[in-house]
Structures are given as C-alpha cells and as structure tokens.
Amino acid sequence: MNQATIENAHPLLEVRNLSHRFAGARPGVWAVQEASLQLYPGEVLAIVGESGSGKSSLLNCIAGRIACAPGQVHYRRGSDEQWVDVHALPERERRQLARSEWGFVEQHAAEGLRMNVSAGANVGERLMAAGERRYETLREQGRRWMEAVELDPERLDDSPRAFSGGMRQRLQIARNLVTHPRLVLMDEPTSGLDVSVQARLLDLIRQLVSRLQLSALIVTHDLGVARLLAQRTLVMRQGRIVEQGLTDRVLDDPQHPYTQLLVSSVVAP
The missing domain is CATH 3.40.50.300 (P-loop containing nucleotide triphosphate hydrolases)
Structure with missing residues (x-):
C-alpha cells in the first residue's frame, strides 16, 4: 500500500x-x-x-x-x-x-516456538487453536507455510532444535502467518x-x-x-x-x- x-x-x-x-x-x-x-x-x-x-x-x-x-x-x-x-x-x-x-515474532525464535515438538506441529498448533482439527489439513498447511518461508517442507517432522537460528526465525514467522x-x-x-x-x-x-x-x-x-x-x-x-x-x-x-x-x-x- x-x-x-x-x-x-x-x-x-x-x-x-x-x-x-x-x-x-x-x-x-x-x-x-x-x-x-x-x-x-x-x-x-x-x-x-x-x-x-x-x-x-x-x-x-x-x-x-x-x-x-x-x-x-x-x-x-x-x-x-x-x-x-x-x-x-x-x-x-x-x-x-x-x-x-495478531501475530508476535520474538527476537529469540526459541521463545516463540515450542522446541519440544516438530516444525509442522508448531505451525499446526496455531491452526488448532483457531478450530482446525483435520489432520490432513494441518499437514498440508504446515508444508505450505514452510515452503512460503523458504524452508524445506520435507523437514515438516524435524524438531526446531535441528534448525539454524535463521531457519527457526522463518519457522516462527510461518507459525504466526498460518492464521492470516x-x-x-x-x-x-x-x-x-x-x-x-x-x-x-x-x-x-x-x-x-x-x-x-x-x-x-x-x-x-x-x-x-x-x-x-x-x-x-x-x-x-x-x-x-x-x-x-x-x-x-x-x-x-x-x-x-x-x-x-x-x-x-x-x-x-
């Protein structure tokens, strides 16, 4: 705009x-x-x-x-x-x-992510909070938004602990944006x-x-x-x-x- x-x-x-x-x-x-x-x-x-x-x-x-x-x-x-x-x-x-x-992106990505669950679960959790319950949709949206922030969607089941600092920040952005x-x-x-x-x-x-x-x-x-x-x-x-x-x-x-x-x-x- x-x-x-x-x-x-x-x-x-x-x-x-x-x-x-x-x-x-x-x-x-x-x-x-x-x-x-x-x-x-x-x-x-x-x-x-x-x-x-x-x-x-x-x-x-x-x-x-x-x-x-x-x-x-x-x-x-x-x-x-x-x-x-x-x-x-x-x-x-x-x-x-x-x-x-609203979304909130933390300075330190670990504070804005759940580090003990997968990348896909981090994205899907916010969708679930908004009422989505279908497993297929959660997986599909997880892959879509990982790709949108230039993360490999094949890493959907990886832990954020296995990601670099920049990758974690991208994942945190995807987690925030999934609910538009x-x-x-x-x-x-x-x-x-x-x-x-x-x-x-x-x-x-x-x-x-x-x-x-x-x-x-x-x-x-x-x-x-x-x-x-x-x-x-x-x-x-x-x-x-x-x-x-x-x-x-x-x-x-x-x-x-x-x-x-x-x-x-x-x-x-």
Missing part, C-alpha cells in the same frame, strides 16, 4: 498516551511514557532507538503482555472492523485476538543473525508483508532495517517518542537532536 492510500484510510491500530513503569523503578523513570501512534492497513511502522530506549516495552504494552497505566490501545477487530480497546477486553477475547488476527493475521508485531526479528542470513530474512519479510498486505510494527535498533521495510518510522529515547514521520524524511533529514545523533553514528566513518 502506498503512502497516499494509507493516509486516506482509517487506522487499523491507534495507541493513545501509553505509559508503563517497571516495578522498583526510580521515581520519574518510565519504560514508556505517553506514547501515541497510529498504524494503517497494509502499513509497516518501525520503532527505532538505542538499547533501553523503551521500544520493546512499547511493543509489549501494545500486545497486552505487560500492563500500562495510563493509556489505551484501540484496534479495528474482525470483518466488521469493530473498534475495540484491546486492554479493556476480557482475557479470553484478548487471547483469541492474539492467536488469530491482519497485524504482526516483530521484536528485533533479525538481531543476532549473520549478515547474510539477515539479508535473506529481511527480503522474505518484505515479500510477505507486500504479498499478504500485512500491517506490521517492527522494533529494531538497525536503521537499515527501518529504511528497507517501513513506510514510517518513530524514534524512542528514554521511554518517549521524540520524532516520527516518513522513514526517508526521518533518516535523511532528522529534526530531533537524538535522531540526528543516531543517524550520524551510522554514517560516520
């Missing part, structure tokens, strides 16, 4: 004044403070900043994994696009949303991988997002990832969003001193 189309659409996700403090934090120290953003259908939004800037905490707040007070996360749910406050939903409905319309979610949250999906593996994984993510018309929030410390994948980028520092806008504008003409420092640290010889 191009930017003009995005700007004329209704937001799929809207975050309003989200804040979070970790237990035991010093007074006045916030992991996330008064963060607001909008995400549109088919849009990729990158959240960048140094380690400890609050970007992963913001992602987990949005996902409902950690509590936030104050703040709201509104989402257009289902085919009728009912506007709901995610954090106000009953726990059962929030879990259902997380395993159907509308929104995927990704926390440093290429961190810790070899450069060549990162490049292939980023190309795969870009293709899948485009082909499936996914909306995505991607946390990354790598400005190159933001430039490659995201239409818009927001910059976090000490729990606050200090700058946001079109990715090329933010990275080529940064306005906030912190963003200027981030960009100059990448281009400096």
